Amino acid sequence: MFLVDNVSLELGDFRIKSLSLHIERPEYWVIIGPSGAGKTILLEMITGIHRPGKGRILFEGKDITLDQPKDRHIAMMYQDLMLFPHMTVKDNILFSFKIRKNKGEDIDKKVSELVDILGISHLMSRNPATLSGGEAQRVALARALIQKPRLLLLDEPLSALDSMTRERLRQEIRKIQRHLNIPIIHITHHFEDVYALAEKVAIMQDGMIVQTGKPEDVFAHPCTPYVAEICGTENIFRGEAFTEGTGSVLKLGDLCIRVAGCFTGPVVAVLRSEDIIISIEPFRSSARHTLPAKVVDLIPAGPFIRVVLDTGIPMIAMVTRTSSEELSLEPGCSVYATFKESAVHIIPTIHTGDNYEFNT
Amino acid sequence: MAEKNRSGKLFYPITIILAFFSGGITLLVLGGLFTFISPESILQTLSSPEIRYAIQLSLITSVISTVLCAVVAIPTGYILSRGELPGQRPLVMLLMLPLSLPPLVAGVALLLFFAKTPIGTGLEDIGITVVYTHLGIIIAQWFVNLPYLIRVMRSSFAMISPRYEHIARTLGCTDFQAFRYIALPMARAGLISGLVITWSKVMGEFGAVLMLAGATRMHTETLPIALYLNMSTGDLDIAITTACILLGIAAVTMFFFEHLSEGSDRI
16 A cells, blocks of 8 residues: 655765565554664655655555655654644644645544544643643644544654653554554664564664564564664563562463563563573572573574573573583583573563464 | 962952943943933934934835845745755855945945946836935845844754654645744744844944945935934034934844843843
8 A cells, every 4th residue: 555666865874775665554564773774764755855866655556756745644753743832732733724724624523532532632722842741742643643644654752751651652552553544654763662563564774674574574584683683682472461469470371470560461571581591400599580491402603602492482591602511501401591580571562472472 | 379379269350340341331331422412402303304304214214124134034044044955055155245244345336236237227227226215225224134134044943943844744734834834933033033133233224325325414314324424514413312312222122132032042
């Protein structure tokens, strides 16, 4: 339905080189890449602020490469939101109606429906400068969505928020996407956004999209060192969490482990491979998990060795060559894998955990 | 060591004394203007046909030339603030040149342009006479003060992130509407203070007006020209009254400017 076809653009220090992106359904795309990769420029090009030097942009088969931004019906939200400071919240939200002079539509009903979903109806007469981060975010979202865009572009929408607000907004953005049934392109440099939101992920580097696909496919088969780096050092598991006592219990397949914090429902758990200690004898301590494991494989990685373990679920640990020799690790031997409760990083997600496995 | 200490201790007192000294001098010199003339004679002079003519002419020409400055400076300042024009740097230098040029030089150049070049004589042929006319006053005031307003508008627009307009364009604005409904209202404070100062500078414009429009009593006699003419003929009452009016305008302008630019670019 939406196709960026082999576009190139040079703008100051940024450049986009023969970039293509094909969105077939109303799905949630997360584009991740380091800063300076040209992510914002890409979104601005999709909205029509910048014209590509080469290539085409198509929407439902129609070439929109040269269309004005106003004719594209593509909404965008910047990280710093850009709420118009000289207008009230209400005037901000109604701005596109005022400009497009949409008459005959039941504007009031549309607006009140949307602001109710976003929970901002009490803010309508406020000045944008007086809003909290999360409130401003919702207002910007309402302003973008009120015109029923065909595509929503989000430029690091969650980076400036505290983690609680970020979590709530993630859920809301997803809910809204289902409600509107439009594709979303969300750019970020936070890996958490990929776990929590993405149906499809695209990796962007130096003005190019180097890999696209379902998150689990991309992470399982990273095609560049950057992709490998951002996912290779981590164990990523999908599972169910439920609260128990002061903490939570995480169920990963047959394995149950205790984690800090209160979580319920589908989650992604991330455990850095450096945080796993391997020993021959069990390593006992209250705040630690010690799991019996089998060494499946040893993969040299510079001064380190990646140890592929089977603890009921696959895990990767990182040890130095020296400790590998001291422990005389080899495929098939039995060891204990130990890690702190606090080393397990939990990210609530919307997807359920059915046959979802990153490490293969 | 003791020597060093003493100079260290004296630094702040000296700067403070100098600051108040400059203020005192300014007050003494400008305030002194009012001691040379009685309120009665000011009122009397104000009713003279000559001074009334000068006030009227100055007000009309200054408002027209300030509006003309705005008409050119707002779009020019805007496009320069967005910084994507080819040859922008030389263009900006050229536009800003009159700022450091004596107005007298600008006046001579304008005079020769309208009197001696094909463009000037061509305008003359179709009935547009600039030299020694009211139109000449407006053109001289406009030409000399335009760069200042362009600079003010350029920096006002430069403080507004272009992303506001990007968003406005995705919400249905044409380029012009994004400028009209977003950039321009957001630059409002800069625009108003720029207009007030431009108007006050235009009111006091002398050198360029003298060259292009001449100093003809009761014809091209703006307030500064009236001051000059009456000073040279020894009519001190009219000269001093005119000076007091111009001083009053400057004071009001300064008050407005202070009031408008609260916080941000306070003097």
